[in-house]
Amino acid sequence: MTKLSSLLKKDWPILLLIVLGFALGVYFYPSLPDRVPIHWNAQGEVNGYGSKLFGTFGIPSIILGLYIMFVALPFIDPKRKNYSSFESTYQFLKYLLVIFFLGMELITLLIASGMVVNRPILIQVMISLLFILLGNVMGRLKHNYFMGIKTPWTLASEEVWRKTHRLAAPLWVFGGIINILLALMGMTFNGISFIIILAVIAIVPIVYSYLAYRELGIPKNH
Numbered sequence: 643m644t645k646l647s648s649l650l651k652k653d654w655p656i657l658l659l660i661v662l663g664f665a666l667g668v669y670f671y672p673s674l675p676d677r678v679p680i681h682w683n684a685q686g687e688v689n690g691y692g693s694k695l696f697g698t699f700g701i702p703s704i705i706l707g708l709y710i711m712f713v714a715l716p717f718i719d720p721k722r723k724n725y726s727s728f729e730s731t732y733q734f735l736k737y738l739l740v741i742f743f744l745g746m747e748l749i750t751l752l753i754a755s756g757m758v759v760n761r762p763i764l765i766q767v768m769i770s771l772l773f774i775l776l777g778n779v780m781g782r783l784k785h786n787y788f789m790g791i792k793t794p795w796t797l798a799s800e801e802v803w804r805k806t807h808r809l810a811a812p813l814w815v816f817g818g819i820i821n822i823l824l825a826l827m828g829m830t831f832n833g834i835s836f837i838i839i840l841a842v843i844a845i846v847p848i849v850y851s852y853l854a855y856r857e858l859g860i861p862k863n864h
Contacts, residue, residue, distance in 0.1 A: 653736070656736055660709060663706075663743075664702045666751060667747075670698065670755055671698050674694055675754065677692070677693070677694070677697075678692055678696070679754055680692040680697050680700065698751070701746060704743060705744065708739055708743065709736065719786050719788055720787060721786040721787055728782050728784045731782040731783060738772070746765075746768070763825050763826075766825040769821075770825065772818070774814070774815050775818075777810070777812065777814025779811075780807050784803075790807060791803075793852070801854075802854045802855045810846075810850075817839045820839060
């Protein structure tokens with residue numbers, strides 16, 4: 643209980659951001675239509691709508707649930723002792739994902755209220771920045787069961803985990819940078835280039851983890 647109380651005190655800026663998310667919903671609610679955009683297609687066009695209540699408070703609720711998950715993981719992960727060795731990175735990820743979803747909420751509310759015109763490039767650049775920032779810290783993640791690239795081979799060996807995340811980190815960074823450049827050139831998520839980027843950053847680390855595992859042989863149980 644003492645550890646949890648100390649954590650919540652340290653996370654007060656994040657808790658403030660969560661409150662801000664709900665406050666934005668309260669502020670925009672009167673000006674929103676009965677149907678609020680909640681989903682975008684590959685071209686960045688709205689292709690799904692939700693109720694006014696869900697469209698307003700859905701993302702803030704997701705942010706709150708995400709934060710609760712982040713708080714719980716170090717207590718329930720069988721590799722919980724490793725969390726102290728990447729504590730600063732874990733804290734960075736909390737801020738990153740909370741701010742990312744808060745930005746998504748703000749864009750959704752601005753579009754739904756008619757204050758801004760839907761521009762696919764906004765979502766594409768935000769997701770690309772997320773790739774870059776995730777890649778920037780991916781190599782610092784230590785062996786655990788919830789965060790990072792989890793394949794049977796990375797979970798079976800800490801050495802395979804380390805090698806795989808060291809490889810994946812620059813791939814995610816470069817993938818995000820290239821996608822921003824594509825967005826600035828007018829290419830949206832439906833382009834073959836973006837599909838290739840996703841395939842590289844997702845599939846290459848998985849294949850590499852298997853090859854690294856084979857190269858090391860069957861490791862001892864951890």
